[in-house]
Amino acid sequence: xxxxxxxxxxxxxxxxxxxxxxxxxxxxxxxxxxxxxxxxxxxxxxxxxxxxxxxxxxxxxxxxxxxxxxxxxxxxxxxxxxxxxxxxxxxxxxxxxxxxxxxxxxxxxxxxxxxxxxxxxxxxxxxxxxxxxxxxxxxxxxxxxxxxxxxxx
Amino acid sequence: xxxxxxxxxxxxxxxxxxxxxxxxxxxxxxxxxxxxxxxxxxxxxxxxxxxxxxxxxxxxxxxxxxxxxxxxxxxxxxxxxxxxxxxxxxxxxxxxxxxxxxxxxxxxxxxxxxxxxxxxxxxxxxxxxxxxxxxxxxxxxxxxxxxxxxxxx
DNA sequence: TATTGTTATACTCTATAACTATA
DNA sequence: TATAGTTATAGAGTATAACAATA
Numbered sequence: 082x083x084x085x086x087x088x089x090x091x092x093x094x095x096x097x098x099x100x101x102x103x104x105x106x107x108x109x110x111x112x113x114x115x116x117x118x119x120x121x122x123x124x125x126x127x128x129x130x131x132x133x134x135x136x137x138x139x140x141x142x143x144x145x146x147x148x149x150x151x152x153x154x155x156x157x158x159x160x161x162x163x164x165x166x167x168x169x170x171x172x173x174x175x176x177x178x179x180x181x182x183x184x185x186x187x188x189x190x191x192x193x194x195x196x197x198x199x200x201x202x203x204x205x206x207x208x209x210x211x212x213x214x215x216x217x218x219x220x221x222x223x224x225x226x227x228x229x230x231x232x233x234x
Numbered sequence: 235x236x237x238x239x240x241x242x243x244x245x246x247x248x249x250x251x252x253x254x255x256x257x258x259x260x261x262x263x264x265x266x267x268x269x270x271x272x273x274x275x276x277x278x279x280x281x282x283x284x285x286x287x288x289x290x291x292x293x294x295x296x297x298x299x300x301x302x303x304x305x306x307x308x309x310x311x312x313x314x315x316x317x318x319x320x321x322x323x324x325x326x327x328x329x330x331x332x333x334x335x336x337x338x339x340x341x342x343x344x345x346x347x348x349x350x351x352x353x354x355x356x357x358x359x360x361x362x363x364x365x366x367x368x369x370x371x372x373x374x375x376x377x378x379x380x381x382x383x384x385x386x387x
Numbered sequence: 388t389a390t391t392g393t394t395a396t397a398c399t400c401t402a403t404a405a406c407t408a409t410a
Numbered sequence: 411t412a413t414a415g416t417t418a419t420a421g422a423g424t425a426t427a428a429c430a431a432t433a
Contacts, residue, residue, distance in 0.1 A: 084353055085338045085375070087357045088341055127392080134250055135424075138424080139424045139425065142423070145393095146423090161432080162391095163392070164432095185238045193366070194366035202355065203363075206356040207244050208240050209348060210345050211247060213345075220243060264400070289403080291401080291418095292400070294416055294417085296401095299400090314413095315408085316410070317415075
């Protein structure tokens with residue numbers, strides 16, 4: 082298997098786990114991703130649009146639907162009257178942590194067949210790929226409480 | 235960056251490249267994936283449903299839309315009167331090869347910052363992850379003509 | 388005038404449930 | 411009765427273009 086097929090099929094696998102986990106928490110993959118991005122802090126719509134690589138109108142709709150679930154909230158941006166800041170509600174924060182922890186747990190199981198040293202090597206190489214390609218932080222490492230089993234590995 | 239964040243962010247990155255590439259060929263990511271799966275041979279709807287992890291009605295719609303673009307074709311299954319076989323049309327085969335080659339080229343660029351040996355190591359470790367988790371072959375390695383620059387690496 | 392964000396509109400994607408036809 | 415697919419329906423996701431309000 083060449084590097085391209087390996088990357089694409091790994092991506093497909095991770096995506097399926099992420100989607101399935103979100104589903105079990107009553108949210109969609111996109112909503113889960115939004116919650117994870119917002120875990121450390123509130124974002125302006127424009128920032129979110131860039132981070133999630135979505136057209137701004139697409140993001141408006143995503144925030145609308147997630148707001149309707151009571152998971153995020155729009156607040157005025159004190160530094161720009163035109164803007165809004167999107168942040169987690171108390172419910173959203175609780176769900177985000179649960180979803181994040183559980184999803185970490187499941188994804189951490191994917192390389193279960195690798196020995197500890199190989200997992201370290203894989204993590205290091207992927208980190209270099211990610212950092213070399215300006216990937217926005219859609220999934221913070223070690224945000225919130227230490228996710229079970231995924232903290233330092 | 236731990237292994238979980240590395241996997242999720244890599245997945246996000248690969249997904250973005252794949253989607254962008256599809257877009258430039260006038261198709262969606264899902265249609266592109268369908269075309270790639272069908273490159274080696276025709277599939278029954280049920281097989282496709284399993285391979286792409288889609289509900290069968292979701293797949294019916296996807297095939298409908300892709301058929302409307304003239305890229306795939308439904309044919310009766312000679313071995314089961316109830317079933318249909320979905321295969322590429324001549325146009326679909328041509329587009330699939332172009333899309334596949336170009337997408338391979340772009341994804342092969344993602345680990346450009348890694349030395350050849352490190353790329354080999356990464357490919358090997360990811361292959362073990364994929365093979366250890368029963369990922370369907372959504373993106374064949376080396377199907378059709380040798381994709382530029384992604385053949386043996 | 389440029390930027391921030393929303394609305395209007397039109398697709399695509401997805402799933403569940405009900406259905407048809409064949410095995 | 412079980413299986414292969416389709417249809418009906420509903421909602422989520424996405425983008426482009428036009429718009430409102432503020433910088």
